Amino acid sequence: MVQSRLTSNPNVKINLIPMQIPEALPGVALAFTGAESFDVAGHNLLLHPGQASEMIVQVKNLTEDALKLTFRVEGNFPQEWCQIGTEGSEILPREEMQAVLYFLIPATFFEDRQAILPGKQDRLNLNFRCSVHLYLNPGTDQEKIETSDEFNICIRPWSLYMEFLPLLYREVDFIGRFMNIFEQAYQPAIDSFNVMWANLDSLTAPQAFLPFLAHWVGWEFDSVQEIPQQRRLIRRAIELYRWRGTRKGLRLYLHLYTGLDLDEDIPNEDDKQISITEPSGNSFTLNEAELGNAVLGGGQAYHFVVKLRYPKRQASGLSQQPNTIHEPLIRRIIEQEKPAFCTYELFIESSDNNRFFS
Structure with a gap:
């Protein structure tokens, strides 16, 4: 026009x-x-x-x-x-x-x-x-x-609500302003409902909402751990329950806490950043007869070794380690996740090849 x-x-x-x-x-x-x-x-x-x-x-x-x-x-x-x-x-x-x-x-x-x-x-x-x-x-x-x-x-x-009215009513200016009253009253509640999924995901929920989500899945909210770690653990709590008492469950828990890689593509367990091994020798063999899983020369039954390795430093000198490992908390995690009758050793290897163990 x-x-x-x-x-x-x-x-x-x-x-x-x-x-x-x-x-x-x-x-x-x-x-x-x-x-x-x-x-x-x-x-x-x-x-x-x-x-x-x-x-x-x-x-x-x-x-x-x-x-x-x-x-x-x-x-x-x-x-x-x-x-x-x-x-x-x-x-x-x-x-x-x-x-x-x-x-x-x-x-x-x-x-x-x-x-x-x-x-x-x-x-x-x-x-x-x-x-x-x-x-x-x-x-x-x-x-x-x-x-x-x-x-x-x-x-x-x-006003978005005018789009829901027939064209005849849109041509009246008073109706547009009248509908805007309802939009301002109800739209905040509708917007909150549309993003409710974000409040139910521990990765995106407000920090004040995390204790409720932890209680919802039966997870103990630990103030010692950092908030990003708590978010990851709460989100995968059900999976941790499913694998509790197994090597996979312990490795997953340590991965979520430390941020170290699972290294599923590495076949050798000793080369992984999080390795869990059971020290034992070969079975005792006489000709072709094998005596079960008997170990000669020592060994400890139901014993495993946990090794945590930081990635090597980059050429720039910056460390790639994702989090600072809190050794007492690592011990508490292992004690919580392992079977009660098992014993273990813990080795933490830094990027400088310095080993600390308990």
Whole structure:
């Protein structure tokens, strides 16, 4: 939709093209609101608080001479709401140029008491009038001012609920504002419900919610461990219960606590960052007869060795170790996860090949 204004002897033709038109025109529902009449003729530019909107101004030179020009927007609205962008300051004979009016109102418009009209029962003004003033050859004897028709700026809250109404109801401005009341009341609860899954995942839940999630899966929330470790352990608590008392369960627990790799692709257990081995010799064999799993020369039944190895330092000298290992806590984890009749040895090997054991 385009509108223009021509004087009796115009030098230019001004067309206005709004980039965002309100679906519901002001003045349609005056019978419900009791508001004063509002001229719905002409163009209306829709503005949402905090969102930019544009009005395109097309200017055509109707003379045979080049014209220098400047733009100014005037109306009953704060001037800081509007910024003007132009393609230049001169228009050639019979040529056209465009300017863009960028409108942006504060996101807190509806909460700002300065937008209340004084002396009008504290009514919030949502409709403003403005026009474009074009100064031709400013500062010369041939200076002339051309003015466009007035257009309306309609400020409306953005409402998703209007999309659920038939088109007939969207055309009533009062219904749009009325629906926005329900949207502001119910939408926060709907948004909270849509992200409820994040509150039930220990990796994304708020820290204050972690004790509840731990209690939900029967996990002891330990303040000694760091929060990222607690999140990983709570998330895989059921899996740890399933494998408790086994090598796989112990390795998984140590992996979640220390951050060391499981190294499932490494066949040799001794080469893994978390290795759990059972020291024993070969079975005693006489010719082709084998005596079960008897061990000659010593050995300890139901005994295993746990070795934790930090990755080697990088060439830059930075350590790749994911967490600082707390040896007493490692011992407590092993005591908790191993069968009661088993004994163990613990070796912690740093990136400098220094071994500490208990």
